[in-house]
Amino acid sequence: MVLPAIERGGYEYFKQIDIGERLGGGKHVxxxxxxxxxxxxxxxxxxxxxxxxxxxxxxxxxAMCLIDAVRSEPERYERAYLVLGGPSWTLRDFYTARLLEYLKHEDLLAIMTLESFVARANRGLL
Known part of the structure; x- marks a missing residue:
């Protein structure tokens, strides 16, 4: 579902990419x-x-690790997307509507449902 939408939107993509170190240490893929x-x-x-x-x-x-990755390499990454899919979320509405209120640099990250992400990617609006 995600990859066909990315392709339809005209994006080139690479899967499972190591983008460096996470906050607090460890590999960030x-x-x-x-x-x-x-x-x-x-x-x-x-x-x-x-x-x-x-x-x-x-x-x-x-969310914090993605914001850090974009801030660390602004010449490579413009923004990050944290996509939440599946039927069993209890906090999905909070995460997609309000979590960014509690984080700095919220302009560097979008948290959205799978359906919203696919719709944006299909239209080339990432």
Whole structure:
């Protein structure tokens, strides 16, 4: 669903890319790095919550790590997208509507549902 939308939107993409070190240490691998026709880069992290579990609790940390990655390399990455899919989120509405209020540099990250991301990517609006 995501990759066909990225392609339809005219983006070139690479999967499972090591973009450096996470906040606090450790390797930071994102699901996709996409580039538009002008060569602007976008980081994409996909989180799926099929059943109740820990993916939900990792969202704020991933948001901070993505913002840090964009801030660290503004010449490579313009923005990051944290995409939340699956049926079992209890905090998805909060994350997509309000989490960024609590983080600095919210202009560097968009947190959205899978459906919203696919719609934007299809239209080339990342």
């Amino acid at each position: 994102v699901d996709l790095v996409a580039y538009n026709a002008e060569g602007r880069g976008f980081l994409v992290s996909l989180k799926w919550q099929q059943t109740s579990g820990t993916a939900e609790q990792k969202v704020p940390y991933e």
